[in-house]
Amino acid sequence: MAKKEYSFYPGCSSERKASASNYMVSIESMCKTLDIKLNEIPDWNCCAASIGYAQGGELPRHTMNARNIALSEKNVGNQDIVATCAACWLGAKESQERINHDKTLFGDINNILGEIGLKYEGKQNIRHMVEVLIEDFGYDELKKPVKKPLEGIKIAGYVGCQTNRPFGVHGESFENPKYLDKLTETMGAEAVEKYDQKVTCCGGALAFSEPEKAYVQINKIIESAYDFGAEMIVTPCPVCQMNVEVYQDMINKKFNKKYKIPVVYYSQLMAVAYGASAKEAGLDGNVVRATRLEEIAAK
Amino acid sequence: MTTQAVEKYHNDFLKEVEKNVEMGHMVKMCMQCGVCSGSCPLGPAWEHPPQEIFMMIRAGKRDEVLTSDSMWMCTSCYNCIVRCPRELPITHIMHGLANYAHRLGIAPKQNPTRRFAQMFWKNITSTGRVNELKLSVGLYFMDGIASGIKKGLEMLPVGLGLMKTKRLDPMGMVSGHGCKGRADIQKMIKKATEIEDKRKGYAA
Known part of the structure; x- marks a missing residue:
């Protein structure tokens, strides 16, 4: 290559x-x-x-x-x-x-x-x-270096807003983009096909200024992931990742929930599947630890 | 219809929006279908959803629009833009209206997003890059020390979780982090602001 x-x-x-x-x-x-x-x-x-x-x-x-x-x-x-x-x-x-x-x-x-x-x-x-990955490499090329397929992990692909709208990724729809699910499957994991909050807004910067309003959004995003049996959420956006991961305890208190779901980046899935250690995949940076990925990385 | 006849029916506020607000020239394209209002994630929080704002502009309701906190509910999710059948850049128009009202000094003073945005801009233009610790601390202490301590304590587990995973710099208040060219950045922002102020009539 x-x-x-x-x-x-x-x-x-x-x-x-x-x-x-x-x-x-x-x-x-x-x-x-x-x-x-x-x-x-x-x-x-x-x-x-x-x-x-x-x-x-x-x-x-x-x-x-x-x-x-x-x-x-x-x-x-x-x-x-x-x-x-x-x-x-x-x-x-x-x-x-x-x-x-x-x-x-x-x-x-x-x-x-x-x-x-x-x-x-x-x-x-x-x-x-993600455009570079999909367009300059393609799913088949991305699959070739996979050493440790992420078998048996069910992942909700949370695309969010700004990689999706207004520009989006070429060839994908605004309402139901598929690339994140395809990337997940390329790495050997199972994508939650029916996840219905994949393009819901996490509140963006309003998580700082209007937290109560953002928590309502984040609650929907996490609840749906659990409803469809996901044990992990994957995202291409740093704001989505942070908002959905770090406020889980606040949301648990507010909505009487017991959320504790890891939220990882597509690149973390790929790094682990390509054989990286937990540290090289940045898994020590997740506040809610992605133990299933850590186990695979340690193999 | 001649241009003159069209002009006659333009009220002053619509003209003002067309001239001074980002993408304001597109306001008159709205056909009042309401898809934007129904698509907004924070829809119920808007006193006047976008569709209504567009009609209020055409009806000349200058004060009601510019002093409203509605536009400050925009999360920049761009859902309205991609769904609008007339392809109005609604997100940009809402941003533009909020910015215009803010720069005129008539936006709601206590709106938290307005105040956060002001802090954010100061944060990024002082060194060229975001200082996340300064931004968070500034936000919590926005309403004074007592409420700052309360909010800070409430958010402490979140901050500690991020520090533990090396995603927040505990030395952020004193670190010299930022761009080498920060003087250049300040210079270019000063000039850009001067040009924009003059054009939109904010200049003193």
């Missing part, structure tokens, strides 16, 4: 001692197996996330993403930009689309970036890591 290289936008949550640091650990392991080289955008900054709209408006918010795109162009302009975080991917992609289709905005951006010695062209594709 030929080595593949991408310009890489890891994003704030992927940093050491940040909320998705274990996602990053598992991505590194997965990429090592698949022979993917990720060229980190030098000195990348925050994408401003969705909540950035309130103070950041339009131009300041797009400027944040334009700096990253310009830095990527300067570094490895011939490579696609790949993001692992749903919000980073969406933020960068949305800004690029706006800037490229609006001459005034394109002019403003270059005027502003010019002052810090950067130039924006916006010609690279901006892709989420």
Whole structure:
């Protein structure tokens, strides 16, 4: 398999001692197996996330993403930009689309970036890591390196919002995307086909500002996973992962439940199936431990 | 119909929204089907769901729209956008209205999402990257020390769980983490804000 290289936008949550640091650990392991080289955008900054709209408006918010795109162009302009975080991917992609289709905005951006010695062209594709996996590799290629099939684990594929809408993954529907289930099955686990909350919103940033409202959403997402017999939830998004995992005790108190379900990243499933240790798969970063995966990793 | 005739029936607020609000020119495309309101995960929490907001804009209800906390219920899930049969960028219009009201200083002062968003922007533009500990602590202590301690204690197990798994930096309050080019970032944001302020009429 030929080595593949991408310009890489890891994003704030992927940093050491940040909320998705274990996602990053598992991505590194997965990429090592698949022979993917990720060229980190030098000195990348925050994408401003969705909540950035309130103070950041339009131009300041797009400027944040334009700096990253310009830095990527300067570094490895011939490579696609790949993001692992749903919000980073969406933020960068949305800004690029706006800037490229609006001459005034394109002019403003270059005027502003010019002052810090950067130039924006916006010609690279901006892709989420799951697009790279599905489109540049494909399920058959992804299956080849599987050493330890995740046999007998029933997993609910929680796709969430921002890798699914408004752009989504090519060829998938907004209401019932299948790629996460297919990835799960490719790794030898069982996907919960009827899981009916796979594209329900977890509350996003409102888990911070309006926790009571977000907990109602998270409760639905977890309850349905249990109802369909899942013993684990898998997701492609750091916000989904955190919201669905870390507030389980709060939700247990509020809704009188006994939830304790691991919420893992697709890359953690892949790392374990590809033979990584629990540490290499970032499983020590899960607040609700994924013991079934840890057992397989230890074999 | 001539352009002049169309103009005659435009009320001032619709014109203002079209001119100053992100994607505001699309508001008049709404056909009042209500799919957006029915698709919103926080639907019941909106005093005026998106469909209603669009009609209120056309009816010239400026104060009712801009002082409402409705738009601040948006979780940015984009469900309304992908379902709208007229392809209105509803999420962006709601963001735009909230931002516009906030920048005019008439958005609801105590709305927690507005206040959180303000803290978030300050957090990311000071060093270029999110400092998660500062953001969480700032949020809990938003209403003073007493309520901050209460909220902090309530959320302590969550924070400890994240620290134990190395997903939250206990030294985050004092660490120098962030972009090397933070001065550049501040410079570009200052300039971008100046341009936008001038164009949308926020400039003093």
